[in-house]
Amino acid sequence: MSTLECLVRRSALADTRLRSREDTPLADGQVRVGIDHFALTANNVTYANFGDSMGYWQFFPTGEEDWGLVPVWGFGRVLQSTHPGVAVGERLYGFFPMASQVVLQPDRLSPERFADGAAHRAELPAVYNQYLRCALDPLYRPDNEDVQVLLRPLYITSWLIDDFLADNDFFGAAEGGRATVLLSSASSKTAYGTAFQLARRGNVDVIGLTSAANRAFCESLGCYTRVLDYRELQSLGTQTPCVYVDFAGNGELREAIHTRFAELRYSMVIGNTHADERAAAGAARALPGPRATFFFAPAQIKKRTGEWGAEAFAQRLAAAWHGFAAHVTQAGAPWLQVQRHAGGEAAQALWQQLQRGQGDPRAGHVVSMGG
Template sequence: MTQFQINKTDPARTRLIEMTPADYAATMGEGDVLVRVDRFGLSSNNITYVVLGDRMDYWQFFPAAPEPGDDAAGADGWGLMPVWGFGDVVESRCANLEVGERLFGYFPPATHLLMHPDAARPAVSPVVDVSAHRAELPTTYNTYQRVLQEPDYDPADDDLRILLNPLQTTAWALREQLRDAAWFAAEQVVIVSASSKTGIGLARALKQDESAPAIIGITAPKNRDFVMGLGLYDQVVSYDEIEESLSHRPSAVVDMAGSGDVLGRVHRHLGDAMLHSINVGLTHWDQAGGGTGIIRERSEMFFAPGVFQKRMKQWGAAEFNRVTQEFLRSAFTESKGWLTIEPMNGLDGLDAGYALVREGQLAPGSAIVVAP
């Protein structure tokens, strides 16, 4: 039983903490379940969780275990980066969640997760972890799908679901927010970090909407050919071409990377034509909050669960699920043309994979799936 922990103040520092079955047995109470984490994804969105760990309470989802011999305070400086994945119930003291159930949702980068499901929910509904430390966190992230109850569940799609489900639903929610705002009166949507999986998802979502403005992708020079090959963007501009090639048309900017330098250059270049800017990701962890020239009074931080809740209230849960699942199914199909999955077995090598993602060294068409 192992946890991969990240230092909260220095995300480049990591450690593996081993726990014994007795450690879990000592804390497992009535109504708890123990889940064996089967696999999880690792991509740039996880770096956003690390950078925003304190600001948006991502560190609060999964308590970090102390090193052997330490009390709980010894783990205060360390956190567990949330990841999306699958897990199987291996021990249950909860009447409506049996051993053998397979769950999809938010997990720690660890071999196991101790949960306290809401026992009041029927056995045919999604599982909601109501552990005390998660009580104030968004329900969206506390909810787990019982995938064996899904009529169209296909284990062959597990890796795609891990990697694309959170990113593509975020992309869909971004399109919905932009559309609700009448595109902020923009003539073009400028996607910074156009090679990111969420950026690709947003471009795809915009492409499906005939009322959407032109789609402009900004990317690193090394990723330019990859982005152009996707066929989703009306124009692709590399970082070194911003001042030369980015049109001054009224623009809505969606930033997936959080590079203060790049975003500042885009804002300065567009000036009054920069009508609104949405910050989605902070994968440039070393530049979080930096950058000169950013027009902060016309900028906002994106929060996907707010859009999900709005649409569920408007449409009802059944219609919301139908629309988003249809979007995801088509995303799975299309991604097979550009996405390469890099498998990783065990947590021992996770530090190297995490470093690749953290430093932006993973190829844009690649993603890591870890089987701890």
């Protein structure tokens, strides 16, 4: 057997190449997982853009200094096992490489999950090392795996952003009982998941900022109080207390917002889908107002599981997720239309498309490297 991998050049993210490796025998305590399908979205572009600073390149070492494997969220099935606690055929959900297979070293097993105990992942965030055993996963449903791989990890981030902002009383931006939150890249899946959650609170004005081409899509979702073309930023009052949630990483837009809004109370950085703006994003320290702060979802997970307990956290998240998944797939007006891609060359072409920021915001891309 062999493993097909889609490698990305770390110093030039638009460059990709396919590599086929012959599989080596498993060591004791390892499992080989066939990766059935995974999502490829702007979120994965963010992982690559922050690959060095946030450690994303470290999850799946390639043995080649300038080439990396971008992490993706997907479903797989155990093909081989030398671990007594994991059976061949078991279905798993978790963090995988852009590849057809991966070898894991299960550790800290429970009926619901296990961690990859490989030495190179020991210092990486625990949330990314967890593999959920679908048979007992409260978020799993076998009839909508495509929706899960596309939206589940993004929605969890959205849910945590909403929770974080509310947990901090919107940093004082809720004067008069209503908060104003500005979201860039409003057509992105993580942004509209956040807007969905914020809108459900009933006391938040959610302002979506997007390109002219994506404005109609954002307005059709119904979760934004108002949608503006980036060029219409000047239509908002400068004295409005507000929070900015940056999903785009566009340094020029961030500077405009920090400069325009005298009552900007908090500036949150989520992603960096505008790869050509990476250098500008680094200038945030010199901007007026609050310092732009990267949101690290695992920290909020740790806080809430400590306060609520792991079981209560899982129950709240599961209830919210199932409500969101039903909403975005509603008959007649779905927010999401699944598009499937098979094979390594298809994965390469899709990655390059995402790098250029192209595509229909309603489309959700699901890839199978095994063909």
